Amino acid sequence: MLAVYNWFLRLLFPYVLLRLMWRGLRNPDYWRRIPERFGFIEPLTNIPPGAVAGAHNTSAGRAPAASRLIWIHAVSVGEVRAAVPLVRELEERYPGHALLITTMTPTGSAQVRELFNGRVAHRYAPYDYLAAVTRFLDRTRPVLAIVMETELWPNIFHACRARSIPIFVTNVRMSESSMHKYRRFARFARATLAQVNRFAVQSEADARRLLALGAPPRNVEITGSIKFELSAGASLREAAEVLRLAWGLDRPVWLAASTHEGEEEIVLTTLAELKKQARFANMLLVLVPRHPERFSAVARLCRRHDLRVALRSETPGALDPAAEVLVGDTMGELQLFYGAADCAFIGGSLVPTGGHNLLEAAAVGKPVVFGPHMFNFQEISQMALERGAGVQVPEGARLAPAVADFLGNANRRDRAGQAGQKMVEENRGALAANMRILEQLMGSSGGPDAAPRNPG
Structure with missing residues (x-):
């Protein structure tokens, strides 16, 4: 099924480029940093955590040490904002690790810049072409991949699993309509979900739909939504x-x-x-x-x-x-x-x-x-x-x-x-549950710096 998926992606390649060009007519930022969308980024090496340069410039910017890098994927503005409490907790608990946030949209990129002011690196996520994904992982070498909400990327998930990079899909919501769409490709959806180490879902209904698609029950936990982790300071x-x-x-x-x-x-x-x-x-x-x-x-x-x-x-x-x-x-x-x-x-x-x-x-x-x-x-x-x-x-x-x-x-x-x-x-409390899962996954990823500084 993965081979069929990859052939289908090849057929879609002209459409992908045309869509990117079309979006650029309405927002020229889509025409910038296009190579990043195909995995052509500078290797993220040799810079200590916290000293992030080029977070919103071209791929010429350099970012933290790839051997201790946590990758967070947030599609656009809403997902970036939802990730804020999680990112802040990761900064606190894992000061020895650098953070890379990827988005798919320029508005998501701008939101990363606004919210984190250069403390994290930003790149566009690679399109789910196997060559692009391979380049991206070769140049980032994350120890953990965190995907916000329900973004299922077959090549990314399979490639991470093949490299023993734990995948954590968090703040998952699965609507009835999304479930029915995925069910059209039931075997493929099940195989893709099987690559994920842990799912943190928002509600019992979301968990039920995810399990119906074939997610392994042992990997699904209801944690609530981290979107409740807001405070009006x-x-x-x-x-x-x-x-x-x-x-x-x-x-x-x-x-x-x-x-x-x-x-x-x-x-x-x-x-x-x-x-x-x-x-x-x-x-x-x-x-x-x-x-x-x-x-x-x-x-x-x-x-x-x-x-x-x-x-x-x-x-x-x-x-x-x-x-x-x-x-x-x-x-x-x-x-x-x-x-x-x-x-x-x-x-x-x-x-x-x-x-x-x-x-x-x-x-x-x-x-x-x-x-x-x-x-x-x-x-x-x-x-x-x-x-x-x-x-x-x-x-x-x-x-x-x-x-x-x-x-x-x-x-x-x-x-x-x-x-x-x-x-x-x-309804606060989802963040603590998410961090407990993350600590388990970070421990499984190994390395001398896997343990958190403040396990709470």
């Missing part, structure tokens, strides 16, 4: 208070976070509907598109609606009180925006994208509204509904009354926000 709260002062304390602020094409029209229609009410006449909409390549298009859309628009990149300080929409065209500030807003709409949920993580809003005590399409965060969204931390609307037409209910009722807003914070606090 004093510095974030203070920064949010300063930002809210700049936006205006006397106006309601509604955040539309991680929106997708088709949702901005609904959001702007909702804004117009809300502003007809006197109590919301001076409200501010903070609109943050999910994909950076859409920032300019969304700003133009707002202007076509005859709205007074400001860009976050051009307005770091006080906001003109006449501004009706602030487009969040920066990276790494979404949780700050959650902290400064009164309530939030979670994008990707009014279109069949599957929604986005609502826990960043809950962690800072902000109620959320989301649409019917939250299948990528089914357990978390259901928990938020049961706890009273948010509301779900069946369609875009119901968005205005749901947002108005939070903006116009301080007691309702506070109760929902507190319920969200409590939900996050009570």
Whole structure:
């Protein structure tokens, strides 16, 4: 089956290149560092841990000692943000090891740069071509591979297993739709899953679906989601208070976070509907598109609606009180925006994208509204509904009354926000479970530096 898969990949090669070129038309960053996607990177050798250079430049940068390198693969922004608690714990417990994070998207690369400020190396992950994977592993030689969420790469997994590199797939969520897709290739999926040493899954339902695909039961453990490992520290709260002062304390602020094409029209229609009410006449909409390549298009859309628009990149300080929409065209500030807003709409949920993580809003005590399409965060969204931390609307037409209910009722807003914070606090613990598994795998990988400094 692996041979058939590799022949199929060869046939797809022209399409892979064309897709890369096409994406580059919308985001030129896809045209940079293309060799990395085929495993052509500088060998990561001879630099001690912590002294990472070239984390966001070309492959000419050098990075830490490959003989003591932990590889974390996070596809894009959401997975990178989810990996933050894990990366910080690895930095603390394994100071003798260097960390390499790979992503598939330029936005993921930018997020690594924003969050870690050069403390970890970044490269693009190789496409799952055997030659590319071989080059990548030859030049990185990781002692452990950590894959965030459900990314199954047959050649990568088989190659790691052949080199005795333990594979840990963590924060796994397996939706019904994903399970059915993998079931079309049941034998191949089972063989690929068998290469993984351990799976840490978010819920019992995820574990059930993963086992149905053929994952060995002894390798599957329910740990919960490390996305709950969020904290709103004093510095974030203070920064949010300063930002809210700049936006205006006397106006309601509604955040539309991680929106997708088709949702901005609904959001702007909702804004117009809300502003007809006197109590919301001076409200501010903070609109943050999910994909950076859409920032300019969304700003133009707002202007076509005859709205007074400001860009976050051009307005770091006080906001003109006449501004009706602030487009969040920066990276790494979404949780700050959650902290400064009164309530939030979670994008990707009014279109069949599957929604986005609502826990960043809950962690800072902000109620959320989301649409019917939250299948990528089914357990978390259901928990938020049961706890009273948010509301779900069946369609875009119901968005205005749901947002108005939070903006116009301080007691309702506070109760929902507190319920969200409590939900996050009570569901922490996945990180400790993940680290216990990681310590077992690091021990199995051998070497004099495998033991953690602070086993906890």
